[in-house]
Amino acid sequence: xDRKDFIKQLRRYQKGSISRRHFLGVTxxxxxxxxxxxxxxxLMTSRRAYAQDLGDQVNLTTWPDYHNPQNFEAFTEATxxxxxxxxxxxxxxxxAKLKAGGTGWDVLVPTNYTIETYVGEDMFEPLDTAxxxxxxxxxYTDPRFTEPGTISGKTYAVHKxxxxxxxxxxxxxxxxKPTSWKEFWDLTNTKYQGRTMVHDYQLTTIGNALKYFGYxxxxxxxxxxxxxxxxxxxSKPNLFAINSDYKPSLINGDAYMSVCWTGDGxxxxxxxxxxxxxxxxxxxxxxxxxxxxxxxxxHRSAAYALIDFLLEPKANALEVEFHGxxxxxxxxxxxxxxxxxxxxxxYPAAELLAPLEFGAAATLTNPARAEIMARxxxx
Numbered sequence: 612x613d614r615k616d617f618i619k620q621l622r623r624y625q626k627g628s629i630s631r632r633h634f635l636g637v638t639x640x641x642x643x644x645x646x647x648x649x650x651x652x653x654l655m656t657s658r659r660a661y662a663q664d665l666g667d668q669v670n671l672t673t674w675p676d677y678h679n680p681q682n683f684e685a686f687t688e689a690t691x692x693x694x695x696x697x698x699x700x701x702x703x704x705x706x707a708k709l710k711a712g713g714t715g716w717d718v719l720v721p722t723n724y725t726i727e728t729y730v731g732e733d734m735f736e737p738l739d740t741a742x743x744x745x746x747x748x749x750x751y752t753d754p755r756f757t758e759p760g761t762i763s764g765k766t767y768a769v770h771k772x773x774x775x776x777x778x779x780x781x782x783x784x785x786x787x788k789p790t791s792w793k794e795f796w797d798l799t800n801t802k803y804q805g806r807t808m809v810h811d812y813q814l815t816t817i818g819n820a821l822k823y824f825g826y827x828x829x830x831x832x833x834x835x836x837x838x839x840x841x842x843x844x845x846s847k848p849n850l851f852a853i854n855s856d857y858k859p860s861l862i863n864g865d866a867y868m869s870v871c872w873t874g875d876g877x878x879x880x881x882x883x884x885x886x887x888x889x890x891x892x893x894x895x896x897x898x899x900x901x902x903x904x905x906x907x908x909x910h911r912s913a914a915y916a917l918i919d920f921l922l923e924p925k926a927n928a929l930e931v932e933f934h935g936x937x938x939x940x941x942x943x944x945x946x947x948x949x950x951x952x953x954x955x956x957x958y959p960a961a962e963l964l965a966p967l968e969f970g971a972a973a974t975l976t977n978p979a980r981a982e983i984m985a986r987x988x989x990x
Contacts, residue, residue, distance in 0.1 A: 700855030724970030768901035774873030877935030894966030
């Protein structure tokens, strides 16, 4: 059967003119797979949809503006499964909510440094990667972007994308461009009082206060944390807000500067070229996000189907073009336009990446950091 005949039979099946058994009989599943791989970007989920009942919904817990709505629509069209999205602004909040139980979450998008803790608390199930044929770590350009998902030889999470944490400025308002975290905080407390935002997220907010002094982003040293806390509390009256959803305030002109993630920096620049994303020369954070399935996920089959669907290279490329975060999957990179591959926000120069640090698991569970963040917010 050639491609044209197969597509004809597929359209008849979709319209209900022929049965599923007839469709599989006249086409053959192997033929269906081969043709769909060339003509449809979401092959594997569609194939599973023929073979099993995925239910009618899947619950995804993720980050703001982190997925292309076209992919969600295509997934629902291909499988009949509706995606319910819950959004959080910090890994700490996600972790606490899941630990409390009763979330009903099926797919979670944790950051690299949290996975070890989730697994230690028996909150993630080991993934059956046979159900994720679009996941192949051999295609990833750097093992640092896949290794955090594997604990004691078992895969608990598969890589989604990566990024950096820097800061963004509105260059139309900020005329003396800061090139370091020291300059960022100094300008916050002098010339641009009331115009800076920081994340409601201890890892990045405390981490980048530590960078002011040249300390490690992940430091849990008591003395160093005390210095970072003093900087934060002294800066608190000079901030516009503590909020991980900072883009609206930047766009409407209330804020001029903010701690910022890669994709948000790119999205802001698309809105207005005056927005510039900067990595402080002292370093800061590099991170990777993953897909994981929590223990007891109520829609487990749909969870696997959704993860695999979003990892399919064409679908993943659509994700990148929407959210502005880089990927490490060479199959996806090969599909991206040159302007994305050459974009210094998404793929910074090596000398800017070199001093960046991956978040450490100990920062998530250190009560001293949680207490510092609480005192900072209430100051």
